[in-house]
Amino acid sequence: MGHIVEVSGLKKRYKKFEAVTGVDLQVEEGEIFGFLGPNGAGKSTTINMLSTIIKPSEGKASINGYDIVEEKNKVRASIGLIFQESTLDEKLTANENLLLHCKFYGVAKDKRKERIQEVLEIVDLTDKRANIVETFSGGMKRRLEIARGLLHYPRVLFLDEPTVGLDPQTRNHIWEYILRLKKKAGITIFLTTHYMDEAEICDRVAVMDQGKLIALDTPDQLKTNVGGDIIEVETENNQAAEALLEEMYSVEVTAAGQALTFQVDKGSEFLVKFVKEFDIPICTVNLRRPTLNDVFLTLTGREIREETVSGKDKMKHLKRGPH
Amino acid sequence: MEAIYAIWQRDVLKFFRDKARLIGSFAMPFMFLILFGSGMSGAIGSMMGGEAASGPLSDFNFVEFMFPGIIGMTVFNTAIFSALSVVQDREFGYLREILVSPMSRTSIAIGKVLGGSTVALFQGLMMLVFVPFIGVTITIPIILKLIPVMFLVAFAISSIGLLIATSLKTSQGFQMVIQVLIFPMLFLSGALFPLSGMPAWMDFLVKINPLTYSVDMFKKIILQPEQMEPALREAMGLNLSIFNHVITFSEEILVVAVLSIIFVLFATIRFNRAEA
Ligand SMILES: Nc1ncnc2c1ncn2[C@@H]1O[C@H](COP(=O)(O)OP(=O)(O)OP(=O)(O)O)[C@@H](O)[C@H]1O
């Protein structure tokens, strides 16, 4: 008890397939909590269970002290939700969308105008309030959805991939709003993403793969756990180099694209020695601090692959873009 | 209450905003009245004895006969298609915004049915613009009587629509089911031609069709059969009866009201189980 979000042994089965195979976690009040994982990891499924959209097959969870199965309506009143897919009524104006939301959530009549003004200011859409949502750009729609999610002053705001399908500049903007929110409203933010750089901003990150959490910590701690520094090297014969590296330094080498990647304790000292004594001609070599991608790579042996946009993502992009 | 109102308001607002749909809604009834109605007038006229017809049957005006049926058809179509918004909301994601709010599912379902009924009522009333071209007389008392009846019929049909919409995932599926449902119901309701001298099995279908009673109510209000010659009334199929009992207007109200309650109950129960 005492945590704003509390989850234990949460599972979701679809027929025989287990989409979420047991999640345990607690979220502190006021924290930005990130769910990081590749496509199909079960992030949305978990969020959907927590937000009462789908029923868990097993396990318990509470939000703001209310059980997500037994006290659905109290949970619903305590949370704001921004889905992976847009859920605006595009035939209505921004203001109408917000006003309807106030009515759905029982915001008192005399407070509506003021609240709408307030949330529109947070996302910089005040001058667009009378426009039909259909005419908005993808980023504007996203911002409007965030504003809408805040209208009823939720204790926890769930954001399922808030920036997917948006250009980098808009992504930055959305993040500014999210951080501004945390500062201003002090609400707890629970989000999913498969962008590494976004996970870095979170206070704590849960790494999810194939339906279960494989790590949960602050981004810094996660990276420290990976150990040493990361060396990326390209040679004229990667295959031979891989074998030779493993033999000479007993390191675990992963081939990612053109480069071979491995970890060492003291990166700079290693590099000097390595360049001098390695027999296969080196094309490029690079030393860097570990990123969350390396965390994922170490834990699963795979990359999250944020550069490949899946077909699903492309569709989302089209859906959200102007028609 | 607020929830019911909000859901209702959204549907009504969107109906009046969609100008193309408003104008387009006149096309079907117009074609039925002008093409089908005028065409059939001649045919039916000559079947009843043509120019030589004497007495009350010479007063048979097919377009006039059809008009209440066209109103019924419009109310029926609009009401049942209003539920398409539920399927579309699911497709476009808005249904989730509605379903994850703390509103009760029952309020949402009732708001939806009331929204559909209101829209269908307006659409039905709009058909009265054809009145001057048809030759029926519509007075204010007739309109005042028509409004609650239209609303009641629309309420029953919207509930059927919601029941179907809640069970289907795509708008194509919904439209298919509705098409398959709409035509037999319309043809077997007496909206488009007089129902007399039918085979027994068809007569049975007519009698279990809720639309039959709805259309008959519109006819009773608009055509005022009590002022007609009995022979003409018979020819127009206005003596709807079951087991030799001529059904009265109040009985029809009762039938449709009871059906409304049953359908809205089923639709609400079904909607309460819907997943987002
Ligand atoms: N209704 C369903 N029926 C069957 N399987 C489902 C259903 N919904 C999701 N799944 C499966 O559950 C797994 C997890 O899906 P989920 O949407 O939670 O992934 P995700 O982590 O959100 O991925 P993404 O990054 O693509 O959004 C996937 O393999 C998916 O195919």
Ligand SMILES: [Mg+2]
């Ligand atoms: Mg997802």
